[in-house]
Amino acid sequence: xxxxxxxxxxxxxxxxxxxxxxxxxxxxxxxxxxxxxxxxxxxxxxxxxxxxxxxxxxxxxxxxxxxxxxxxxxxxxxxxxxxxxxxxxxxxxxxxxxxxxxxx
Amino acid sequence: xxxxxxxxxxxxxxxxxxxxxxxxxxxxxxxxxxxxxxxxxxxxxxxxxxxxxxxxxxxxxxxxxxxxxxxxxxxxxxxxxxxxxxxxxxxxxxxxxxxxxxxxxxxxxxxxxxxxxxxxxxxxxxxxxxxxxxxxxxxxxxxxxxxxxxxxxxxxxxxxxxxxxxxxxxxxxxxxxxxxxx
Numbered sequence: 001x002x003x004x005x006x007x008x009x010x011x012x013x014x015x016x017x018x019x020x021x022x023x024x025x026x027x028x029x030x031x032x033x034x035x036x037x038x039x040x041x042x043x044x045x046x047x048x049x050x051x052x053x054x055x056x057x058x059x060x061x062x063x064x065x066x067x068x069x070x071x072x073x074x075x076x077x078x079x080x081x082x083x084x085x086x087x088x089x090x091x092x093x094x095x096x097x098x099x100x101x102x103x104x
Numbered sequence: 105x106x107x108x109x110x111x112x113x114x115x116x117x118x119x120x121x122x123x124x125x126x127x128x129x130x131x132x133x134x135x136x137x138x139x140x141x142x143x144x145x146x147x148x149x150x151x152x153x154x155x156x157x158x159x160x161x162x163x164x165x166x167x168x169x170x171x172x173x174x175x176x177x178x179x180x181x182x183x184x185x186x187x188x189x190x191x192x193x194x195x196x197x198x199x200x201x202x203x204x205x206x207x208x209x210x211x212x213x214x215x216x217x218x219x220x221x222x223x224x225x226x227x228x229x230x231x232x233x234x235x236x237x238x239x240x241x242x243x244x245x246x247x248x249x250x251x252x253x254x255x256x257x258x259x260x261x262x263x264x265x266x267x268x269x270x271x272x273x274x275x276x277x278x279x280x281x282x283x284x285x286x
Contacts, residue, residue: 004218004248004272004276005219006215006218006219006276007218007219007221008218008219008220008221008225008229009218009244009248009276011226012226012227012229012233013233013248015226016140016230016233017140017245017249020139021139021145022132022135023131023132023135023136024149027127027131027135027149027152027153028124028128028131030149030153031153031156031157032120032123032124034157035120035123035157035160
C-alpha cells in the first residue's frame with residue numbers, strides 16, 4: 001500500500017502530541033503493588049467456593065434428615081403419644097404397622 | 105534470543121523480573137499511546153496499569169510469530185482505552201459512515217489537499233482530529249504519528265489491512281471535504 005505523505009495531517013498530529021507527558025517513575029512501583037494485592041487476595045475466591053460447597057453439603061444433609069423424620073403416634077388411654085424418631089423411610093412404615101397392631 | 109523472547113522467558117520463569125523488564129522496556133510507549141487518546145495523565149496511568157496487568161495474566165496467549173510484544177501490548181491498550189472512552193462519552197458516529205461509500209475523489213486530490221503546508225489548514229486539522237471518534241483518531245495516530253505499517257495497525261485494532269485502508273481513505277476524504285468548507 002502507498003504511504004500517504006499528507007504532510008499537513010502529520011504536522012497537525014505532531015503539534016497535538018508534542019507535549020505528551022512522560023510515564024511517571026512511580027508507575028512501575030504501583031503496578032507491582034497492585035500485583036501484590038492481587039496475589040494476597042488470590043486465596044479469597046477458592047475459600048469462598050469451598051465455603052459454599054460445604055454450606056450446600058450441610059444444607060442438603062439436613063434436608064434429607066428432615067425428610068426421614070417420622071412422626072408416629074397412637075392414642076393410649078385417651079392420651080396422644082407421639083414418637084418422633086429419625087428412621088429410614090422403609091423402617092417408618094414398619095413402625096407404624098407395629099403401633100397399629102398394638103392398638104388393635 | 106531477542107529482547108521480547110527474553111521478557112517472555114523471564115515471565116514464564118515466575119517472579120517479578122519479567123514483569124519489571126516488560127514495564128521498563130515498553131511502559132513509556134504504552135503510556136504515551138494511551139495518554140494521546142484519553143488526554144488525561146491520571147486516567148492514562150490507570151489504563152497503563154490495567155494493560156500490563158492483563159498482559160501479565162494472559163502472557164500464555166502471546167504468539168511471537170504473529171506480532172511483536174509492543175504490538176500485542178498496544179492491542180490490549182487499544183481495547184481498554186476504547187472501552188474507557190465509550191464509558192466516558194457516548195460513541196460518536198462518524199459522519200462518513202452515514203454517507204455511504206463514494207470514491208469520487210482520488211487519492212492524489214486528497215493528498216494534495218492535505219499537504220499544503222498552510223498554517224491555518226494545520227490548525228483546522230488539529231481541531232478536526234480533536235473532534236474525531238476515538239478509533240478514527242487512533243488510526244491516524246498509529247499510521248501518521250507513530251509510522252506503524254497498516255498490517256500492524258490492523259492487528260492492534262482487530263481489523264484487516266484492507267478494511268483499514270478503506271477506513272483511512274474515508275477519513276482522509278472526510279477531512280478533505282471539511283477543509284474545503286469555508
